[in-house]
Amino acid sequence: MEQGTHDTPGTSKGEKIHDVDLETGSPDLSDRVEAKSHADIQFSASFWITTGRPLVQWICTPVGFLTTIYGLNIVAWGGMLFLLMCNAAPAMCHTDCDSLDSPRRIWIEIDSQILNALFCVTGFGLAPWRIRDLYFWCFWRLGRSARSREIGLARLADIHSGWFLRPQERAYLTPTPRWKMHVVVWGNMLNTVFQVCLALCMWALDRFNRPSWTTGLLVCLACLVVGVAGVVTWLEKRRTKKARECG
Template identity: 70%
Template structure:
């Protein structure tokens, strides 16, 4: 190592200490070419204010009202099933003429109607995804299969990371490609699970609605309601959780923690370069 680097050992220790203090701050790094920008994480007050503003939008208000209804009527049904109100068990808790059984039927019909909002309301988009899935998996030609998969990946681009060949992309596009697209591609079987989970949720909801509307509470078998509600919730939950995990993974891959940018520089000899906090790395001469 060149002897002119020896007097800088003390300054190197000071600089490493400063960098260690900088890394102790809870912040996120975003990179644009050769520059790094520190963006502090939003506090819970900012998140709550953003959520309140979203609640004031038409979509947010509708989703909030829908969710509150599901929670309220679902909670009431749970309490009735647990015999939380003994006064309603007259002449007995299992009597079809008791207030408990009547309100169980009312709650079940209301919850069925609420589930139909999503099961039937999202059916056109789910059928579209299934249509593209058939092109992808059962297409006669390679071009049709590729077209179906490309369309599905574009529809679900908020959570699905499609693998891209470098030779198929222009040089300028590869340089500006975000880090999320450079992460590990999403396994293809997850697209199958999401498409079929969503379409099966609609199918099970149709079966539930047919049982609830075609038969009265005296003739309807009790197992039909529990079976179709459980199946519809399971398939929708699996698809939703899978999309949430993949979206979280893509978001994590797109972030650049400050430690990944600053630690390699700290391992090299560095000297102050100009103003405080501005450091320039020096390559040792052999």
């Protein structure tokens, strides 16, 4: 007579799973679900402590609140401009989508002007500090004496001490390559230059005689250079932070 497990009438699927768990010694299904739920709760609590709470506290500060409003405006108006460019609202294509008098083209101009004004806040608002960095960069790279070049680099290193490390600053840390300072200084400065060019095109020319390629090209260039500078700064800051913690 063969020995094995046979299903008996009236035996439910849950009872069979429970019997298998008891025979094999594996944890019960309810225990696994409870353990997973406990792990999820611990992860949520740790995420709130390490990320959520500091973020909320930063947003409640004046700088954090204004930065949040600024970022939300860029996302909202930029998203609307993207949808208009993709013809996501056919009802606005009165007579023709490409007609200069259509609601679509009028709102594209309104969105473009608002985004240009938002970009001018950072492009023009940070210009004094960017010009200061360029001034010390000229001392560093174009100084006639070794002392003036050292002073220029030292001032830049002090200004960007949050991510730039000089060779003699920490013996156990790898110094920051100097080309990264070039990228950050010129990336920020070129962002202001491209923003000036964009503002001139948007304000000096109207939508009837402004070349369509100027707006897209200048916006892409301005975002590209400042994006590269921001990524370099962020990566180097993260590297130095990890190195300090390990040291």
